[in-house]
Amino acid sequence: MTNKKEHDKFVKEFIERKPTRCSKCRGRIRYIGAGRYECFDCGHEEIDDFGKVKAFIDENGSAPAIIISECTGVPEEIINGMLRQGRLEIPEGSNVYIKCEKCGCSIRYGRFCPDCIRNRTNSLKGVFFNPDIGEKPHHEAPQQQDGKMHFLNFDRFK
């Protein structure tokens, strides 16, 4: 499935760009949440692409990926990748959306709209949850951050 390839490429790029050492003292850093890391030695805070984009959206509201990219220095593909993989969710009521890959209607995360997901799910009997589609597993409560943005499965990147 091409999505697997896309996903792997995104994860690889994302991980390559993640901070691994403190930029001040080269000390070890630990993940403290929301795309931020803290140095064990000097306490300096590092921030990864996700953290940069999240901070930007928290401060300025949503914006087209190209604008976020210009303001944060995070490549547009990485921003789109985070949206596609459901790691970033476009805030409700925003006029910025990504498109359903099947019918082209507007969605806030993932790859397909709820209708297309339903059709797909019906045709894939027995598949309870397919990670390729934008549906969220119900047992996994999204972390609510200030009510307008969720991020999911971020631990996968640790």
Ligand SMILES: [Zn+2]
């Ligand atoms: Zn340090």
Ligand SMILES: [Zn+2]
């Ligand atoms: Zn659709």
